[in-house]
Amino acid sequence: MHVGTISKEKCRKKLFGIGHHEALLATGPRQDTSIFYEIRTYDIKPSKMKEFLEMVNKYIHFRTAHSELVGFWYTELGAMNKVFHIWKYDNFAHRTAVRQALANDKDWQGKFMSAALPLMEKQHNEVAYLVPWCQLGKPPKEGGVYEWVTFQMKPGGPALWGEAFRAAINAHINTGYTKLIGVFHTEYGLLNRVHVLWWNESPDNRAAGRHRAHEDARVVAAVRNSVRFLESQQNALLIPLQCSPLK
Template identity: 55%
Template sequence: MFGIRSSLRSAAALLPAAASSQPCVRLSSGSQQEHRTFYEFRTYSIQPHLNAAFLKLTNEKIHLRTAHSQLIGYWSVEYGGLNKVFHIWKYDSYSQRAAVRAALSQDPIWLKDYVSVAIPMLVSQDNEVTYLVPWSHLQSPPQEGGVFELSSHLMRPGGPGVWGDAFQAAVTSHDAPGYGKLLGAFHSECGRLNTVHALWWFQSADQRAEVRHRSHSDARVVSAVRSCVGHLSSQENKLMFPCPFSPMK
């Protein structure tokens, strides 16, 4: 499933007609957040003819930004959205983020050397506040290189109290030897609600493709996906390569 769209289609075919056409939806707030640390997901769309120039500029000037707060990873999207970059920033609280944004707005070198040059290169910017789900911890890839996948899932309304266990089972069924490596599972707090994200690492895009095909005949994976697919509204994914300056690579 998660990160593997075709597994969802295979699992959906196994569902009884009544279950697929009339999903059970209940309202629930789910468990409360246990800590204040959150992760800001940022996605920038770049003018196609300026993509290389933007990446070069960011590579040269990112130290001006990381002097203010912690960068987790910075990737260039290869599949699932061209001319895009995706990056994750960690904050201990909303007040810390506000202080960082205020400091950046008063940093003349950052504004002159980066912002004034980079902004005209962009088509759009998007951000989202996410928290790690209670059972997930942010991990590093087992080795440098490879390909990263951000698999994003819009779940039916109801919250983790409704679909949390099924989502966990579906994700962890793929986090096993011979499959991908789960680096973190996140749920959205600000942005598109009822969205959960799984950040994966694979040795290569070809290894990811092999895993996808293998999962179709893995009864353990298909069973977990089958239990979760009824809670899912839509899914999208991005395959990404880390930029040279990315801490996670």
């Protein structure tokens, strides 16, 4: 085997903490798959938020007929009058085909888009992959709240900060107070950005759990090591819509 290949394989194992079989399924900062996730954020006019959410719940079935919806939420804390939704695509050709089909879908365009666009102030999207060591999870039960945490990391990618970041995430998981749903690394949009989606039974359970975690020496050590590579972070408390697959 070529020496360069051995070095690359060892690097993968060290960075992501995976065995030989799993290493073959992971390349660099993302999983070795064409599947990606489009993360959409809409700013809604404050006076129109209730109307917009009602429209989504009523007409989203026209949209989900074309591609898979992972989740749809509105912000409760950390941001106001925003909605988040995540869509799964097999590849970029799949997304292109879906967008073309939506443009020609008279029900979607006529019943939802024509009425919803005037309610929006701004739209933003990103494309992201799940990191190699994370599969998309589900909450242990319906109900509860979600936390969307965005980390802006220093340039260099997971080769620089991947190991420390994963250790910090695992340290929080091991405390048992929260459930990890997904870790996404951006491909389009602001780069060197990681989004982490957590589920908690309630805002108070989250607050109590984080208080205990901050007194755990293992969590403190892992976080201190990870923040060396952090430029900024932001979070928001999300409430799932009735139509959201992740509830």
